[in-house]
Amino acid sequence: MTNEKGNHEKRVLIMVSVEAEREIIKQAIEDIPYIDIEVMGVGPANAAANTTKKLIKSKYDLVINAGIAGGFQGRADIGSIVIATEIQAADLGSESPEGFLKLEELGLGQSKIMSEVEIAKKWAAHLEKHSLPVHIGPILTLNTVTGTEATTYALKERLPEAKAEAMEGFGVATAAKLFNVPVIEIRAISNIIGPRNKDAWKIKEALNQLKNAFAVIEEVLS
Numbered sequence: 001m002t003n004e005k006g007n008h009e010k011r012v013l014i015m016v017s018v019e020a021e022r023e024i025i026k027q028a029i030e031d032i033p034y035i036d037i038e039v040m041g042v043g044p045a046n047a048a049a050n051t052t053k054k055l056i057k058s059k060y061d062l063v064i065n066a067g068i069a070g071g072f073q074g075r076a077d078i079g080s081i082v083i084a085t086e087i088q089a090a091d092l093g094s095e096s097p098e099g100f101l102k103l104e105e106l107g108l109g110q111s112k113i114m115s116e117v118e119i120a121k122k123w124a125a126h127l128e129k130h131s132l133p134v135h136i137g138p139i140l141t142l143n144t145v146t147g148t149e150a151t152t153y154a155l156k157e158r159l160p161e162a163k164a165e166a167m168e169g170f171g172v173a174t175a176a177k178l179f180n181v182p183v184i185e186i187r188a189i190s191n192i193i194g195p196r197n198k199d200a201w202k203i204k205e206a207l208n209q210l211k212n213a214f215a216v217i218e219e220v221l222s
């Protein structure tokens with residue numbers, strides 16, 4: 001992403017849901033002039049609206065949705081980093097007596113947006129080089145944090161490849177797609193998805209891993 005003088009030609013937008021995520025990423029990247037970080041609020045509606053607002057105002061070449069997330073047991077442990085291969089709206093569709101019907105099955109659109117897989121792989125390779133635990137795979141977007149055994153089981157059964165869930169990726173990706181800008185989602189795992197127990201969330205640990213993940217961002221974008 002550099003020109004022949006070694007200057008960056010590309011601009012990168014990082015969208016996070018809360019100030020604590022912005023602050024920790026800022027610590028990792030300090031002041032890289034071609035990267036902006038924006039706090040958008042929680043949930044896909046905030047994510048889509050605020051990403052759109054940024055993309056209307058300025059031109060970007062890559063949008064990154066970053067933050068903490070829940071990991072599926074046995075697929076992404078607390079403190080690991082997950083980089084999306086695809087960003088999937090897991091509750092966009094219809095319930096039916098036969099089971100969940102996704103938007104595609106209803107003929108009503110798309111519930112999945114591809115992430116920039118080449119960047120995902122490159123980023124994962126850099127993190128592995130630094131001995132950081134990293135997974136690549138689908139990350140789900142949900143309006144509601146999963147908090148029961150029943151929902152956890154249903155999601156794991158229906159989406160066996162999914163590594164993690166969060167609440168903003170599909171909103172960010174929908175806005176990015178509208179502007180033809182590549183998108184990537186990266187999350188550090190703060191909790192295991194299951195019956196709600198906020199006391200068990202390791203937010204500090206996850207934020208620290210998010211910082212580690214962004215410490216290599218210049219190498220990933222070079």
Ligand SMILES: O=C(O)c1cccc(C(=O)CC[C@H]2O[C@@H](n3cnc4c(=O)[nH]cnc43)[C@H](O)[C@@H]2O)c1
Pocket residue numbers: 017018020021041042043067068069070071142144145146165166167168190191192193203
């Ligand atoms: O309380 C704090 O100090 C604090 C610091 C940073 C972030 C938070 C949040 O509560 C962030 C909310 C954000 O986290 C995502 N998230 C995390 N775990 C899950 C989950 O199991 N299921 C769905 N989403 C999750 C989500 O994207 C929220 O926007 C607090």
